[in-house]
Amino acid sequence: MLFTVFLPVLLAILIPFISKYKEKIHTGWFVMIAPLAVFIYYVRFIGVNFEPTIGQYNWIPSLNINFDFYLDGLSLLFVLLISGIGTLVTLYSIFYLHTSERLDQFYVYLLIFMTAMLGVVLSDNLFVLYSFWELTSISSFLLIGYWNSRERSRYGAQKSMMITVFGGLSMLGGFILLYLITGTTSIQAILGMTDIILQSEYFYLILALILLGAFTKSAQFPFHIWLPDAMEAPTPVSAYLHSATMVKAGIFLVARFTPIFSADEWFFLLVSGIGIVTLIWASYMAVRQTDLKGILAFSTISQLGMIMAMLGFGTEVAIFAAVFHILNHATFKGSLFMIAGIVDHETGTRDIRKLGGLVTLMPISATLAFFGTFSMAGFPLPFLNGFYSKELFFEATLELDRFTSSAAQFLAAAIPYLAVFGSIFTFIYSMYLVFGTFTGKKNLDQLPKKPHEAPIGMLLSPIILILGVILIGLVPNLVNAPLLAHVAEAVYGAPIEMDIYFWHGLVPAFYMSLIVVGVGFVLFYFKKYWVAIYQYLPGKLSLHKVYDFLMDQSEKFSAKVTKSYMSGSLRHYMLYILGAIVLITFPILLMTDGININFSNTSEITTHEVIIGAVIAIAAIATIFTHNKIATILTLGVVGYGLALLFILYRAPDLALTQLVVETISMALFLLCFYHLPNLRKRTEGVFSRSINLVISIGFGALITIIGLSAHSTKLFDKIxxxxxxxxxxxxxxxxxxxxxxxxxxxxxxxxxxxxxxxxxxxxxxxxxxxxxxxxx
Structure with a gap:
């Protein structure tokens, strides 16, 4: 498994050399080797008799940090998505990105991201997982800001980095606490210590910190604001990172730790509460967008909220529906991002206000979009996989009767209504996306390019994904026992047996779907009459403005603080550094009984040492009062050469020789630069400043002396x-x-x-x- 994780980044090393021949053969053809090889290797694990696989490779065994990889149903699903969608995205990018682009940089970033995501989903070691986790943030930052000449690309890359790294550091805090409680860095071992973790006084802090990491990465409310701005990335990046892989890393994290956290009702309140709010708000906000990728960005956020909510439910139906929707979402959303890129590529715009009537000019793209959007909307047709998982979602909302606290019971009672409300807007933005782009009046005069159907190479990847939508829709149990059952078992902690079928009868979940479709169609048809509501909600309120305000104020505050001490004076800098060391270290030594001085094991002080030490001290003090440059240089030389004499007395000829060489070179350099040295001026500091200098000088000297004597007197172990x-x-x-x-x-x-x-x-x-x-x- 180690080789498969690092295969993409190993190939990335060769990309700068391969890309030199991009005019003859597109670099993407070589890049596609890595994800395709990984997909072929792991697809063989799909099967009814699948058993988890472990791979262990030493890295830093002294710290219990090793490349321990664990392949179970959950990690297998994500590996297949990362490598499978990665292969299709690379194929798509071959026809989307022209050879005039900086292909070497693009594909290096993409391959680094693949390795990072593979490491996240396969790691069984807490801190290795964290390392890969932050690597996803760094590589996505580079991919989002790929067109770095654009201000919006740089802004989007920075925003994604700031928010996701903040969450990653919070997650690291949770991991450290888990390690301190359990004494192990193995995630599987930690999952076996649920009782110990639940009884810990740090349980709720661990829960909050890990969920912060998951929520920021998976763009949950209120951290979702980075995802729409990340749409400035090239469309292959959006199709890969923001529909199938990176944004699902947070989903993976919650799913991985569900066996521990789901036993506490706060997990339901936080995960399902935030998830359902994210579903509603993002689906509501998607309807007001005018950019195709903007609509898809908010739709991704809403779908991630739905998956997160289901994980919070913690029931068998909900867990199965969640993992099923992870697969379904990757198929229809990945294809829709690619279609949006095709529309942009062939018309020159993604502004839906300028589009319309493209179905006759781009019939294949329109057909693919119809399948993808109706599947995303959960339209009740047997050949659309999105309907199956949406129906299971509704069913799961009606089975939340396991909670005892009043807050949890209230949320559980409200969730079915909130789910329907959010799904209505999901239906609206789905219809808005497909009909607003491909039907209605043609606006050819407003398009920068004359639209036409995309080449087959660009269409091939979305065609494969839509075929996946249809195949799973027609034969859903084809992926049930061989894959989904193992994924659900890994998340739930016990086997889940569930058949997938289209017709459940006239049950409440079906009525909920009918309400969504009926009300959704009506609201979509009369959209122009109620769309003005967005002027009042959210109106001028925006979380983006909050982020911009916080960033602006932090920059101003940082600049103010920095200017207060960056005076350009080396003396001031030394004053701050040495003063801080004295003020911090001395109290700590006193509070921890760190001062332990014993003269019984020290050698006698000879007359030679006293004389040389006195000469060094006098020379050092003399530099303070000397105002002649030559005299100052020579006085400093006395200090250096005197130290070399002490090394000789202490029978350290190597150190003495090194000191003599360094001091001689220093003297030569001083004399060489003599002409350019500033004139030494008489000091004009007041009594207070001189007193501060004296106190810090004496304090620092005393501190170093005490530390040296204490270290010599303290024998905790044998000398190395x-x-x-x-x-x-x-x-x-x-x-x-x-x-x-x-x-x-x-x-x-x-x-x-x-x-x-x-x-x-x-x-x-x-x-x-x-x-x-x-x-x-």
Whole structure:
């Protein structure tokens, strides 16, 4: 499993080289290899006799952080969506993105995102999951801001990053608490400790923190505001990230931890409450949008709210309906995003006010859109998969009788009515999307391009997805026992047996569907008479304005704080740094009994050491009162060379030699730059400033002395130097212990130090070249 997770990012390394030949063959053809290979590998796990699979690979075993992957029904469904939809999106992008685009960057970002999502859904380790989780935020930031020359693309990318990373950090806090309570980083082991977690005093804090991560990633109210702005990304990105993968990461997280949290009624109140509010608000707001992708963005938010609400119900029907709708939503929503991209590509606009009558000019696209939108609307036809899961959703809302608290009972009683209300607007925006685009009056004079049907290559991916809509609709049990049953079992924690069939009889859920269709058609037909309601609700109120206000105020506050201490004075900076160290460290040492000084194990102080120490101290103090540049440089040299003499007395020739070399080079550099050094002026600080300087100087010196003596006096374990003395020759093959430590024992550390020096040298070389070039101009 490890190779399949990292296959996309490994291929990403080759993309910059492959893309050089993009004029001859589109880079997407090579990129499609990765998701297609992953899909073929995992599709073989589908089957009635499927058993969970575990893969364990060491990473940081000392911290219990390893690449532990767990493939059960839930992760299998998501892996198939990530790789299957990923393959179709890549195929679609081949015909959508011209070779003049920066294809190398686009596909590198896309492949990194694939790896991140595969890691999220397969990880069994809390902190590995978090690492991949944040990688999805970073890679989606790059994809959303792909057209970075556009201000709206940069804004949308930043907004998605700020909100989802905030949620990710909250989730990390919940994971840390889970680890502290259970003592394990394995998610499967944690799921087996439900009683311990439920009895913990931190349970509700853990619940809130993890749900924050899920809600922000899956665009739940009020964190949904990032998703509409993310529509500035290229359509293949929208079809992939915002319908089938990234936005469902939060759904996955809630589903994964449902066996733990669903036992508490607060899980129902938070998850189902937020989910149903998201369903209603987003479906209501979708009707007022004029951009095709804007409509689809809010429709995605509403559908995610419905899935989230079902997970909160916690019943067998609800869990099964939720996982079924995850699959159905990926098929019809992915195809609709692609159709929206086709319309934009072939007409030059996504403004639905300028569109209309395209059914005769783009008949294939229109047909696909009709199937997709009617499936999304939950229209009762046996060949539309969306109706089945919508019907199960209605059925699940009528079976919420397991709660005891008054708040939970009140919400449970209200949910069926709220579900119907939100679904009515779902029906309206679905009809608005398809009829507003493909029927009615043609407005060819308002279109930037003369519309025509898209090439077959661009149509192939949505055709495959719509065929999935129809196939699942006609034969729903084809995916039931081999896949959905295993997914539902992984979420519910016990086997769920349920048949899927179109006709349930004249049951309440069917009447709810009829109400949605009937009222929805009427409201859609008379939309122009009531659409003015949006002037009052939400009117001028907007969560986007709240976000912009908070970001603006935080920037102003940060700038104000920064300007207060960024004075350009190095002396002030040292004052702040050393003062903070003294003020923070001293109290902590006192409160924790960290001061432990014992002179019984210290060597005697010799006359030579006293004399050299006194000379160093006098020279250091003299620099304060010296106003001549040459004298100051020489006085500093006395301090450095005096320290080298102490190293010699302490029988550390390597350190002494290093100090002599460094001090000599420093002196030479000072003298080399002597002409450019500023003139030393007499200090004009008042008594108070000088007193502060004196206190901090003495305090910092005393602090370092106390820490050094305490560290020497405290023997909590054997000295590590004994290990180096014993093993330097046998392991490193050298008699010079210091050299063996640097080259063998700490070889990687030394290597990276050399890399840092190399990067610094390259930076200096670049600055010199730029200065030379500027001078030549």
């Amino acid at each position: 130097s004994d290990y180096f003395v014993e093993t330097s020759y046998s392991l490193g093959g050298g008699t010079n212990i210091v050299n063996v430590i640097l080259v063998d024992m700490r070889g990687i550390d030394t290597l990276f130090e050399v890399v840092v020096l190399g990067l610094a040298a390259l930076g200096i070389f670049g600055l010199i070249k730029l200065r030379s070039k500027k001078g030549a101009e």
